[in-house]
Amino acid sequence: MKNNDILIIHGTDYKNMTIRLLEQAGLADLIGDRKKKIGMKPNLVVAKDPSQGATTHGELLEGVICYLQNNGFRNITIMEGSWVGDSTPAAFRAAGYDRISRQYGVELKDLQADTWKTYDAAGMDIRLCDSAAEVDFMINMPVLKGHCQTTVTCALKNNKGVIPNSEKRRFHTMGLHKPIAHLNTVARNDFILVDNICGDLDFEEGGNPVVMNRILAFLDPVLCDSFVCESMGYSPEEVEYITRAEQLGVGSMDTSSANVVYLNEDLSDKSKFHMTGRVKKLASYTDGRDACSACFGSLIYALDRLQDRGELKKGLPPVAIGQGYKGQSGNIGVGQCTSCFAKSLKGCPPRALDMVEFLEKEWL
Ligand code: SF4
Structure with a gap:
């Protein structure tokens, strides 16, 4: 898989769709050494079932874990810190990750309870949780959805979950856009798997899911968020943190040069979600x-x-x-x-x- 590639798969068998997407991407070769410490960073902003449009579906995590374990990777951790005011362990339970952790023998790490250090993020001091900083390869697993403050949220903003709560509060006092862009100069984005199953229309906490039944893969988080904007009817230039991230060298906004690969010939599916x-x-x-x-x-x-x-x-x-x-x-x-x-x-x-x-x- 190359930096300008976008892989897209449609359907309702989310676990097997994930495995197929990772095989197509050649993820095992991208990671390399089987001893590497791998982090999986879903979006568990709140303690809600993923059908509400806010959080990453457990089936995607199962697909990633099965793929990695079948390819000889053993050092895998699911890590997340929910937003200030919600409990990450409660969010793990609401999304069914506690069962996944037990079944596959994969650790769940609550980053709200983690230690942290300060890093120079392209001229801005940013605090990053130690467990996230220590991984050799991070799989960012955001939900494609709207956001009342930043218009959209996907790969770049999902990394707000790898900073301590005190830093999340500080980000809000700074208006989110600038610190999110700088955060992504130090937070890892080695592979991005986007849950576009039923992300919310315009709220990060869900409630109005829009069923798309898609999973997408990217290597470039800026390209990812730019493509997401266009998928939601916005121009990427409308979202300040995306343009700032490109200026800081995090990635490219050039969707016109992207190589979009659809893995299905037939896009039809039988949706199991109801409209709200x-x-x-x-x-x-x-x-x-x-x-x-x-x-x-x-x-x-x-x-x-x-x-x-x-x-x-x-x-x-x-x-x-x-x-x-x-x-x-x-x-x-x-x-x-x-x-x-x-x-x-x-x-x-x-x-x-x-x-x-x-x-x-x-x-x-
Ligand atoms: S087959 Fe028709 S309905 Fe389905 S994605 Fe293509 S244009 Fe849309």
Whole structure:
């Protein structure tokens, strides 16, 4: 796997999807020496079940552990520090990690209770937990989701879990963007596995999950977060910590040079999640027939951007989406399945950012 690669897999068998993605990425070769100390850093910001859209699904951790153990790696630790005010052990239990720890013999480390040291992070002093600093290879496992303060949250911001609580408080007094960018000059991002199963529409603590049923892999955390912005209908330049991280040399925002590899030919799946209040309201502007989750979720994010701008109004014709429209004629639709419509956006699935542009021009 190269730095500009983005691997994407769709489906609902999350554990086996993870294993397939890691095989495709050649993770064992990327790590090298079997004796290396490997850290897994999920997002357990709060003590909630992952179906709420805030936390990393346990199936992804199981997939990573099975893959690593089958390839001879034994020194593996799951590490996380929940946000200030929530208990990491409670979050481990809520996400089912205590069972995973017992079943696979992998240690759970609460970074809220860890010791720490101060590092020079490109000109800013940053405190980093010792257990995170000591690993030889860190697998960052964020959830792709919205964030009320920083717009999006994924790889770069997930590293806020490897600093002590006192440092989290200090980050908030500094407005988050600058310290997050500097943190990523010292926190490891050796491999990034993104949980894009049902991340929240716009809150880091979940409650309005948007089902996408995808898992993504990256080597570059800046490319990861830039791609995430476009998947949610934002331009990466809108998110200050991403541009700052690029300026500090953490990675590249150039999604146009990315090599996107889809591991499935057929993107269809049977979603097992239900829509909640706000997602359901946005979905009322659509007319879906057998839509793949990744496509429908992208449309929900695009509609949310239009909602933010006050552009959604009653009486608009519904936007068609889904495999049920193949070969059918109609008014307006997104995705290649609606290519026979009078107005249609190409792509399979199209990016939310492109959907926003298309709908603003052709629909509103
Ligand atoms: S364009 Fe059609 S096949 Fe492609 S992701 Fe969308 S619904 Fe699925």
